[in-house]
Amino acid sequence: MTLRLGRGSFVDTDLLVMAIVNRTPDSFYDRGATFADEAAMARVDEAVAHGADLVDIGGVKAAPGGDVGVAEEIDRVAGFVAAVRERHPELVISVDTWRHEVAQEVCAAGADVLNDAWGGVDPGLLDVAAAHDAAVVCTHTGGAAVRTRPFRTTYAQDVVADVRDGVLDYARRALEAGVAPESILIDPAHDFGKNTHHTLEVTRRLDELVGTGWPVLVSLSNKDFVGETLDRPVDQRVVGTLATTAVSAWLGARVFRVHEVAETRQTLDMVATLRGERPPARTMRGLA
Template sequence: MTSSAFLGDDGLAIVMAIINTTPDSFYDKGATAKFDDALARAEKVIAQGARIVDIGGVKAGPGDFVSPAEEIDRVVPLIAAVHERFPGVTISVDTWRSEVADRAIAAGATLVNDTWAGHDHELSAVAGQHRAGYVCSHTGGVIPRTRPYRVHFDDVVQSVIEETTAQAELAVSRGVPEEMIFIDPTHDFGKNTFHGLELLRRIDEIVATGWPVLMALSNKDFVGETLGREVSERVAGTLAATAWSGQHGVAAFRAHEVQETVDVIRMTGAIMGKVAPLDTTRGLA
């Protein structure tokens, strides 16, 4: 397996905390759109155990147009502030635009989370020029900020493997350090709920590529449709999928609920014998 510069020494998956500087986020409804609120969330999730903070300035789904200049204004000051306060924490910028990534990396980001699968063909080149990391995603060719419509794959897992590993190899050829790459099956992006469940069911095949796998499962529509739950009621389903994926070797999870995700990862790891319990007195004293 490809080694990763982002992972810890305990053999457990790590958590990438979501911080959206958008007024129309699908989950938090703009709770961290303001700078002070976003910085406070960064402090909170880092204290809860997040190893990466993922800062984004544009809602993934349909919504108001956000220019590159406005996106830069939303994310760059926050990245700079988090980098100054927490120099040991990895900062990721969630963007599909190369000009935004360039400014974000200059401000302190060391990972580019490209959730739109290289739509901007220069994005991985910018990451490579700065020797920053890169998240390779899969969308099946969907245009940024659009929803899937009657999507079909002959084999969604094979499509994910082919697209993400090809992006990873391209990124390395452009200067991105091999140990600073994740591949992301990218649930919901260009996929339906049946695709999302199959990606989980066959996650071993994606892990077997050798590239560290990042999963963004948190409160996604495939969880909601599986359980018949609205956005605010999807945490339990998300954590069940997280436990399953952690058991099968996923390296990182992008999450809204950081503390709960950290606990699920550690509990699953303890059941598997990877780590010891943190505080054992019952029946021993």
């Protein structure tokens, strides 16, 4: 199925890099490096130059922290979305938010995708997406409250079945709200409402989510499951992230939300070539 993300259309063999742009002073990874407008725009420019297909702009970190109200979140992201749209007219812009009020403002400013990392806790977000013909990322959080960490998380049934049922239900609600079917993605939401064992199981069985027919987005970048698996701090998780990226791409994921754009682009290009969907950039060895 052709995937339509606002102004962008992509065939099912396209492996897309979604570059993270945090408009927060307290992100777990960049520690506020792109909170200021100039630094954030430089990050967008760099991501585009390194091969990003879309950017994902967020105004509230996912982890617990200081309260960020609706007005403050809008102030952090809506004007910046408008500035990115003016600077990069053809770039697909996503915004990471769970609030319909924020969704309304960023869609009016030019956003193409609403990346709801908290599993549809605000049903009004889908109405905004439908009204603006925006794409929606339907995530699974296992019922976790917004901005909380998992604590002694268990699933009555198989975790992958729970993820599948959850994202399919969210996708159904998106369709009922009027979101175009070609503009719906599903995301198992690695680490959200899950411990490391859950996340690893979902990853190794990602093909079961791909088999639903909905395009799968994965957000793997430098997350705790990588750190716990390899016993590495946040700033030493790139290798584990890229290994997981390659496996996820091979199993059929289509969109990859990342910090390291250039490295991810090369990883995905290598997977696409190994699958026979992309020719090598050049071939000389043994031909002359």
